[in-house]
Amino acid sequence: MKPRVALVSLLSILACVRAFAAAPTSQPATEFIRFVEERNGDARLESADATYKNRNNVVVHLIAAVHIADPEYFRGLDESFNHYDALLYEMVKPKDMGAPEQGAPSRGMVGMFQHFLSNTLKLQFQLDAINYKRANFVHADLDYETFEAMQNERGESMLTLMLNSMLYSMGKSDAPQIGLPDLLGALGSPDRDRQLRLLLARQFNDIDEEIAAMQGKDGTVLLTERNKAAMKALDQTIMKGKKNIGIFYGGAHLRDMEQRLYKIGFTKVGVTYRTAWNMPALAATQPTTNATTRQTTTTAK
Numbered sequence: 001m002k003p004r005v006a007l008v009s010l011l012s013i014l015a016c017v018r019a020f021a022a023a024p025t026s027q028p029a030t031e032f033i034r035f036v037e038e039r040n041g042d043a044r045l046e047s048a049d050a051t052y053k054n055r056n057n058v059v060v061h062l063i064a065a066v067h068i069a070d071p072e073y074f075r076g077l078d079e080s081f082n083h084y085d086a087l088l089y090e091m092v093k094p095k096d097m098g099a100p101e102q103g104a105p106s107r108g109m110v111g112m113f114q115h116f117l118s119n120t121l122k123l124q125f126q127l128d129a130i131n132y133k134r135a136n137f138v139h140a141d142l143d144y145e146t147f148e149a150m151q152n153e154r155g156e157s158m159l160t161l162m163l164n165s166m167l168y169s170m171g172k173s174d175a176p177q178i179g180l181p182d183l184l185g186a187l188g189s190p191d192r193d194r195q196l197r198l199l200l201a202r203q204f205n206d207i208d209e210e211i212a213a214m215q216g217k218d219g220t221v222l223l224t225e226r227n228k229a230a231m232k233a234l235d236q237t238i239m240k241g242k243k244n245i246g247i248f249y250g251g252a253h254l255r256d257m258e259q260r261l262y263k264i265g266f267t268k269v270g271v272t273y274r275t276a277w278n279m280p281a282l283a284a285t286q287p288t289t290n291a292t293t294r295q296t297t298t299t300a301k
Contacts (some may be wrong), residue, residue: 027262030271032064033251035201041281045201046273047073047251050258052266059244060234060266062258064251065090066276067126068118073276074129077248081134085242088140088233089132090226090249095143099132121200122193123277140233140247142226150221194279201277227256 030050037043047064061084066073081087091100104127118125142150151157219225230247237245247257258268 027268029255030258030268032254033066034273043198043201043279044275045277047276049272049274050268051270052261053269054265057243058238060261061246062254063246063248064254065126065248067250068114068121068123069276070278071124071129073274074124074126076274078130081246084136084246085244086136086138086237087134087246087248088138088230088237090141090230090253091139092142092144092147095145099137099139100127102131103128121197138233138237140230142229147221150225154221156221194282197277197279201279223253223256227253227260230257231260
């Protein structure tokens with residue numbers, strides 16, 4: 001079996017993954033990141049904006065982030081953020097650091113890798129596109145010092161998470177694999193960036209189970225503890241009287257957050273999807289829709 005651990009690590013770092021499996025409830029789980037491939041060869045990677053409401057008419061949107069994406073995708077998101085009373089965002093950063101400057105150069109390894117990947121795939125990096133200096137933006141994550149201390153206490157690292165995922169992958173034989181011939185074929189294609197995107201996007205079909213394997217039964221600091229910090233920030237924001245709240249987080253976090261919303265009395269009322277990676281067929285001649293909302297699915301009334 002071809003190893004997938006490197007790919008799983010990449011997707012988890014970018015948070016360009018669907019959420020890990022959570023305990024079942026009476027409400028259906030949302031597919032926060034999904035890959036769609038049409039018969040004519042067109043394909044797209046989509047992210048969800050799921051809406052929830054409680055009896056006090058507080059509305060919460062779980063907005064799945066794809067951290068490298070088409071510029072149109074980020075433009076649509078950036079404009080939509082103006083309409084929330086508060087927009088809670090993820091970012092593990094030092095305690096004394098304010099909101100990031102839009103387009104500031106990345107100094108960390110993860111940021112530099114994300115820039116490298118966005119250049120390779122001809123996409124845009126989130127921190128270059130989103131204005132985090134808005135008055136309604138609220139940091140809703142662990143600070144770096146707490147994050148590092150909690151990981152050290154648990155003995156958690158990317159290596160341990162990758163090992164859990166690798167052990168899971170070794171027991172599966174039906175998942176799509178990326179091998180050297182696939183990569184060489186994509187690199188030699190006349191539409192190289194599209195083929196590379198397709199190779200990555202197709203891995204989302206079974207990523208839920210892979211992330212669950214990385215998590216283990218006790219959860220992780222990388223996802224679970226950061227989600228707890230986000231939900232604490234949500235509670236504080238609601239206590240301040242905010243009624244229309246967005247939570248902008250990587251897709252890997254949102255299935256668990258959805259379950260947490262259900263447990264405190266929220267009900268899902270709808271889901272819309274935005275195109276993050278638009279991958280039209282090479283020979284397509286018809287114009288395609290870029291990063292716009294493609295469909296709305298009402299899940300409850």
